[in-house]
Amino acid sequence: MPPATPPSPLMAHSLRHGHGACSCGSPLLQRFHERMMAEISRRHFLGGAAAVMALFAGLHAPSAVGEKPRERKGPLLLTHLRLFDGSGSPLRDNVAVRVEAGRIQAILPGDADPEGAEVIDCGGRVLMPGLIDAHWHTTLAAITQVAAMTADVGYVHLVAAREAERTLMRGVTSVRDVGGPSFALKRAIDEGVVAGPRIFPAGAMISQTSGHGDFRMRHEVPRGTATPLSEQERQGVAAIADGEAEVLRRTREQLMLGASQIKLMAGGGVASIYDPLDSTQFTERELRAAVEAADDWGTYVTVHVYTPRGIQRALRAGVRCIEHGQLADEESVRMMAGEGAWWSLQPFLQDEDANVYPDAARRESQRQVTEGTVRAYEMAQRFDVNTAWGTDILFSPQNTPNQLRHLAKLTRFYDPLTVLAMATGRNGELLALSGPRNPYPGTLGRIEPGALADLLVVDGDPSRDLDFLHDPERNLRLIMKGGRIHKERLGEGS
Numbered sequence: 001m002p003p004a005t006p007p008s009p010l011m012a013h014s015l016r017h018g019h020g021a022c023s024c025g026s027p028l029l030q031r032f033h034e035r036m037m038a039e040i041s042r043r044h045f046l047g048g049a050a051a052v053m054a055l056f057a058g059l060h061a062p063s064a065v066g067e068k069p070r071e072r073k074g075p076l077l078l079t080h081l082r083l084f085d086g087s088g089s090p091l092r093d094n095v096a097v098r099v100e101a102g103r104i105q106a107i108l109p110g111d112a113d114p115e116g117a118e119v120i121d122c123g124g125r126v127l128m129p130g131l132i133d134a135h136w137h138t139t140l141a142a143i144t145q146v147a148a149m150t151a152d153v154g155y156v157h158l159v160a161a162r163e164a165e166r167t168l169m170r171g172v173t174s175v176r177d178v179g180g181p182s183f184a185l186k187r188a189i190d191e192g193v194v195a196g197p198r199i200f201p202a203g204a205m206i207s208q209t210s211g212h213g214d215f216r217m218r219h220e221v222p223r224g225t226a227t228p229l230s231e232q233e234r235q236g237v238a239a240i241a242d243g244e245a246e247v248l249r250r251t252r253e254q255l256m257l258g259a260s261q262i263k264l265m266a267g268g269g270v271a272s273i274y275d276p277l278d279s280t281q282f283t284e285r286e287l288r289a290a291v292e293a294a295d296d297w298g299t300y301v302t303v304h305v306y307t308p309r310g311i312q313r314a315l316r317a318g319v320r321c322i323e324h325g326q327l328a329d330e331e332s333v334r335m336m337a338g339e340g341a342w343w344s345l346q347p348f349l350q351d352e353d354a355n356v357y358p359d360a361a362r363r364e365s366q367r368q369v370t371e372g373t374v375r376a377y378e379m380a381q382r383f384d385v386n387t388a389w390g391t392d393i394l395f396s397p398q399n400t401p402n403q404l405r406h407l408a409k410l411t412r413f414y415d416p417l418t419v420l421a422m423a424t425g426r427n428g429e430l431l432a433l434s435g436p437r438n439p440y441p442g443t444l445g446r447i448e449p450g451a452l453a454d455l456l457v458v459d460g461d462p463s464r465d466l467d468f469l470h471d472p473e474r475n476l477r478l479i480m481k482g483g484r485i486h487k488e489r490l491g492e493g494s
Contacts, residue, residue, distance in 0.1 A: 069195060069481075069484045069485060069486045074100075074116065074117065074118060075098060075099060075100040075105065075115075075116065075117035075118070076098070076099040076100075076117055076118050076119075076120055076483070077096055077097070077098050077099075077108075077112070077114045077117040077118070077119050077120065078096060078097045078098075078099070078120045078122055078127055078455070078457075079096045079110065079119055079120070079121055079122065080110075080121045080122050080123060080124055081095070081096070081097070081122035081124070081125060081126070081127040081457070082124070082125070082126045082127070083095050083097065083107070083126075083127050083128075083447065084126055084127070084128040084129075084417070084420060084424075084447075084462060085107075085128075085129070085425075085446060085447040085448060086128070086129040086420075086421060086424035086425035086428070086445045086446040086447055087421060087425050087446065088417050088418050088420075088421030088425070089417075090417070090463065091126065091462075091463055093110070094109065094110040094111075095107055095108065095109065095110055096108045096109065096110050096111075096112050097127060097447060097455075098112075098117060099453045099455075099480075099483050100117075100483075101483065102452065102453055102482040102483035102484075103442065103450060103451060103452055103453050103483070104447055104448060104449055104450065104451045104452075104453055105449065106449055107447070107448070107449065120478075120490070121490065122457050122477075122478070122490060123477075123490055125457050125458060125459055125477060125490075126457070126458050126460065126461070126462060127447070127455060127456070127457050128420065128424065128447070128455070128456050128457075128458060128462070129173075129424040129425070129428075129444075129445050129446055129447055129451075129454060129455065129456070130171060130172070130173025130174065130197075130424075130444075130445075130454035130455060130456055130479070130480075130481060131170075131171050131172045131173065131174075131404070131407070131423045131424060131456070132172070132173070132174045132175070132176070132423055132424060132427035132428060132431065132444065132445055133167075133172050133174075133175045133176070133197075133389070133390055133391055133403065133423075133427075134175075134176045134344050134388040134389060134390040134427045134430055134431075135176065135178050135323060135344050135346055135388075135390025135391060135392045136167075136172075136175035136176065136177055136178070136390065136391060136392075136393070137177065137178070137179055137180050137392070137393070137394055138160055138163075138164060138167075138175060138177045138180060138182040138185055138186075138196075138199055138201075139156065139157065139160045139177075139180040139181055139182050139185065140160075140179075140180045140237075140394055140395060141160075141163060141393045141394060141395075141396065141397075141400050142159055142160065142162075142163035142166075142396075142397045142400045143156055143159050143160070143395060143397060144395060144397060145395050147159070148395065153235060157181075157184065157185065160182075160185055161185055161188065161194045161196070163397075163400060164185060164189060164194060164195070164196025164197065164199075165194060165195045165196055166400065166401075167196060167197050167400075167403070168195055168196050168197050168479065168481065168486060169472070169473075169476075169479065169486065169487060170401075170403055170404055170472045170476075171404070171456045171458075171472055171476045171479055172197050172403065172404075173197050173198060173454040173456075173479075173481045174197050174198040174199075174200070174427075174428075174431065174440075174444055174445075174454065175197045175198070175199055175200070176200045176202075176260075176261070176390070176427075176430070176431060177199050177200060177201045177202055178202050178205075178263045178302065178304075178323060178390075179202060179204070179205035179213075179237070179238070179263050180204075180205075180236070180237055181203070181204070181235055181236030181237060182199055182201045182203075183201055183203065183236075183257055183258050185199065186199040186201055186258075186439070190439075195486060197481070198439070198440050198444070198454075198481070199439075200260040200261065200431055200434060200438075200439065201258060201259055201260060202254065202259050202260070202261050202262060202263040202302070203236060203253075203254035203257050203258075203259040203262075203263075204233070204236050204237060204238050204239040204250070204253075204254060205237070205238045205239070205263050205264075205265055205304070206238070206239050206241055206247065206250045206251065206254070206262065206263065206264045206265065206290065207238055207239070207240055207241070207264070207265040207281070208240070208241065208242055208265070208281050208282050208286070209223070209240055209242050210274055210275060210281075211240075211265045211275055211281040211282070212265035212267065212268060212269045212272055212275050212281065212304055213237075213238035213239075213240070213265045214238070214240055214274065214275075215230070215232045215237070215238060216230050223240075236257075239253070239254070241286075242286075243286065244285055244286055244289040245289075247264075247282070247286045247287075247289045247290050247293075248289050248290070248293050251289070251290045251293040251294060252293055255293070255294070255297050255299075255437075258439070259299075259437070260299060260431075260434040260437045260438060260439055261294070261299050261300055261301070261302055261321075261433070261434055261437070262290055262293075262294045262299070262300070262301045262302070263301075263302055263303070263304070263323075264282060264287065264290055264301060264302075264303045264304070264319075265281055265282075265303070265304045265305075266280070266281050266282055266287065266303035266304060266305040266310050266313070266314050266319075267279060267280055267281055267303075267304065267305035267306050267307055267310035268281070268306070269304070269306070270355075270357075270362055270365040270366050270369055271355065271357070271362065277306060277307075277327075277365040277368065277369075278307055280307065280309050280310045280313065281305075281310070282313075284313050284316055284317050287301070287303070287313065287314055287317035287318075287319060288317040288318060291317055291318035291319060292318075295318070297436075297437060298434075298435040298436040298437055299433070299434045299435055299436075299437040300319075300320035300321065300433050300434070301318070301319045301320065301321075302319065302320065302321035302322070302323055302342075302344065303319050303321070303322060303323060304323045304324060305322060305323070305324065305325060306324050306325060306326055306327045306369065306372075307327050307328075308327065308328055308329045308331065308332040311325055311328055311332040311335070311336070312331070312332055312335055315332075315335050315336065315339050315341055319341070320341055320342060320433060321341060321342040321343075321344055321388075321430070321433070322336060322341060322342070322343050322344065323344045323390075324344075324345070324346065324348075324369075324392075325343055325345070325376065326345075326348060326368075326369045326372030326373050326375075326376050327368065327369070327372045328372070328375075328376060328379065330379065330383075333379040333380070333382075333383045333385060334383055336383075336385050337383040337384055337385045340386065341385075341386070342385075342386045342387070342388055342430050342433070343376075343380055343385045343386065343387050343388065344388040344390050344430070345373075345376055345377065345380065345387055345388070345389070345390075346373075346389075346390050346391060346392045346406070347373060347377075347406055347409050347410055347412075348369050348370060348373045348392075349370055349373055349374075349409070350366070350367070350370045351409070353399060353402060353405065353406065354366070354370075377410075377413040377414075378413070381413070381414075386426070386429075386430070387422060387426070388422065388426060388427050388430045389406075389407060389410065389419075389422045389423045389426075389427060391403055391406040393406075404469035404470070404472055405469065405470060407419060407423050407466065407469055408466040408467070408469040408470060410422070411465065411466055416462050416463065416464065416465055416466050417462060417463060419466060420462050420466065423445075424445040424446070425445040425446045426445070427445055428443060428444040428445025428446060429445070431444055431445075432444075440452065452482060453480060453481075453482060453483040454480065454481050454482065455478070455479075455480040456476055456478065456479055456480070457476070457477045457478035457490065458475055458476055458477065459474070459475040459477060460475055477489045477490050477492075478490055
């Protein structure tokens with residue numbers, strides 16, 4: 001018999017766990033059994049018994065990383081460096097950078113007097129801004145589908161906290177979280193409880209019924225007026241809304257919780273079962289309701305969407321950023337450029353980072369997106385669209401260590417300094433669209449007076465290539481966030 005069709009990876013956003021007395025016949029246990037058997041069948045089909053055993057790998061506790069952050073009380077002067085300032089301009093020599101009170105105080109001549117500052121000799125290496133991932137799922141990237149479905153919610157968040165530290169130690173000092181319950185982790189990082197990047201949270205992904213964020217099983221439909229929220233809604237992974245009034249409510253709830261931007265699902269996806277890739281989701285009026293509510297709070301809406309019809313509808317409604325969009329046509333791209341919208345692209349290519357699907361329908365959708373990715377980067381440059389870099393790693397603890405590989409592969413489409421500028425200064429401009437909802441007022445992604453002191457010292461020459469990104473543990477010699485040093489290996493040999 002053919003292998004069972006596995007559940008959508010996105011459906012596993014539903015963080016389910018049982019309580020109380022035996023529930024052997026409960027819908028919860030039936031649902032878990034269906035998903036587990038489907039996933040085991042898929043893995044056995046793809047890789048045999050070893051792949052089935054790997055299914056449970058994510059249930060092991062991750063190892064410790066990083067070191068205790070250090071914050072000098074006085075100013076710092078970083079010297080003996082080559083400066084990449086995040087703009088895409090050529091590297092600059094014979095300069096020094098002064099850091100004070102968590103910000104860049106000045107860019108000075110290389111022989112400047114320290115004037116009471118502690119001197120940090122960078123050993124002739126490159127100093128650059130911390131990296132920014134514009135499409136990240138803080139709570140959901142580093143946990144397997146099985147663990148997300150079966151573990152206590154507290155465990156899910158503990159794994160996310162550990163991965164946040166790993167993310168920072170890869171040199172990613174800021175992330176734009178575009179779906180998931182990241183508010184508590186953001187607070188813990190900001191208060192110094194745990195280490196991690198700055199998080200710009202969207203909160204729950206807002207979806208129409210049957211949309212890309214509707215993760216319910218078939219037996220949960222229809223939904224009555226008195227039907228309780230689904231588990232994924234209660235956990236803050238997604239919020240289902242139909243009609244302008246419900247979209248307004250769900251948008252305002254995320255703003256109340258502290259969202260820096262709002263994420264809506266405006267089209268289908270590759271991995272999902274119920275919403276085809278070519279489907280268009282939310283009416284223009286519904287999208288506009290979210291846009292107006294976000295605008296009233298000084299921020300913006302971004303949408304998950306692939307197709308020209310969905311992109312154009314979102315732009316007409318006032319959406320400021322398109323996530324994915326690999327199936328865009330020239331008319332859609334011209335419209336993005338004309339509206340000054342952002343295109344948050346991810347290098348979805350048929351390579352070692354691609355998801356594996358056992359069924360022909362999803363493989364075909366994946367093929368379309370892969371081909372569209374190459375066209376998308378070409379059109380983004382040809383029509384001069386504001387382009388951001390992100391990864392969208394999801395339920396893949398084995399892939400999160402390769403986060404920066406998703407950046408390095410962009411040298412297929414751009415020169416290395418342009419790629420690096422996209423992940424620093426340009427992404428910083430996208431984060432700034434949050435306006436007064438920006439949780440970290442100040443410039444990010446640039447090394448200039450007044451900017452937040454999120455800095456990396458790297459072994460490598462980004463004017464030639466970005467190969468150093470393949471091994472951040474070895475090649476990132478200093479990691480600083482807000483003037484606090486989280487890693488320093490400047491005195492060690494190459």
